[in-house]
Amino acid sequence: MKLAIVIFRNNLRVEDNPSLYYASKSNDRVLGLYSFEILQGHLFGFKKCGKFREAFVKSSLEQLYKDLKAYGINLCFTNDFSNTLAKLSDKFDISVYFDEEVGSEEEHLQRVFAKYKHKSYFNQTMIEPFEFDFTKSFSHFRNKAEKLEIPKPLGLPNKVKTVEFESEQFSKAMISYPNDAIFFEAGEHRAKQRLEDYMNNIHSYKDTRNAMSGFDNSTKFSPYLSAGNISARMIYHRLKEEERRGYQSQSSYWIYFELLWRDFFHLVMLYSKNRLFLKSGLKGKNFNFRNDKESLDKFFSANTGIDIIDASIIELKSSGWLSNRNRQLVASYFVKNLGLDWRVCAAFFESYLVDYNPASNYGNFAYQAHVGNDKTYRVFDPIKQSRTYGGDNYIKTWLDKRSTSFIDYHKMSQEVKKEVFNEA
Ligand code: FAD
16 A cells, blocks of 8 residues: 655644645555654753753644644654664655755755655745855855745645554643743643734834744744744745735845745755754864853853853753844854854753754854854853843843852953954
8 A cells, every 4th residue: 555654753733734735635545754863862962852842743643633634644763763664664655855954963864764755845034945165154155045936835635534643642741930030831722822923013023023032032943943833934934925915024025034044044954954963163163162060050150250151051050942032142252252163052052942952052053153154253241241131121021039159251252252262
């Protein structure tokens, strides 16, 4: 019997899902398959997928399971794609349909899927992949990318038949969040709801996006995009529809602009053959990053003495969330003030962020660590930034008392620039 297997990884949705769409259009029987192995593993002592993302993914899976049923499709759970595909191919004449992802582990799994008759699709970005010099800056990419048309999202799959096959049970992670935490309800329905809700805010986005706290100050699309509860193309075309109905503003354009950064890092990771995971990054530069246990311990236990940094670390560890501004400050402080190996902090973010994805995380970190697509050496002044972007209230939310120690962070950054980065 012929059977199409649709692989689910970070494409946990029914709409605009090419592997599901095409499998259901050209096959009578379809089975979905998800493996928990993609949530496992450790890096620099951190669990790769911490409790916040695990909870988000599992909740998305529960909803996907029900949604696929409406199309007649069973979703099976395993802990080992390779083993389960081998069992399925013993029993059925299988064709595997999968979404191509970027990242070394992601590509390794793709080689497992490609052992079988297969079809694969790249749906991670708004734009279709195109060749550009991945070592150059975002502006170089943007000049070309902005001229490209963005394909329309695919619709919904066909109703088909399925088969019964063994499936693992899974338990949901229960988490309690602090009162002020930003918390996300997962799944395709919530993602679409968030998109609709945010249409009211698209003309104020540019003025509010840098705030350190507050749910509606930025789109909060990132967890949904990372788990694939929604596609970037669905967001883009909804935005365009809203602009046609009303007007286009600098602000509504800026959401597209930020989504283009996401596309950029995904395509840099794709074309650079995973050099973004290397300490020397895209540039192949061997800087003298420090490995100072005391600094690391103080940093990860939120004891740096710089309130805005400590508050950010506490927010991240207790909620899985951090605004873009705070991510920049924390990454900059770790690398450009403490001079530590940027990959360790990237692994820390990978573990805690509810919206982690390899391209955005490692792309942004490499940028901050001067080994990515950055053009100039730039250090954030944490105190000045805190004053500009509402840090006082933010610090009150996350810290019981303010630090009284004097930290000469200017001197620290000058020493790091010279000793670690060999720059005068
Ligand atoms: P908005 O400001 O509303 O932006 C809209 C969308 O544009 C976002 O959902 C996101 O998909 C995209 N976007 C915005 N800023 C960036 C950016 N700098 N790089 C890439 N895409 C962007 N984002 C992740 O999704 N996963 C990560 O693991 C991740 N790690 C990061 C690590 C560091 C050190 C830094 C500085 C940034 C990181 N980002 C990451 C990017 C950015 O901080 C988040 O995408 C953003 O804060 C999510 O909030 P939002 O959805 O409200 O974004």
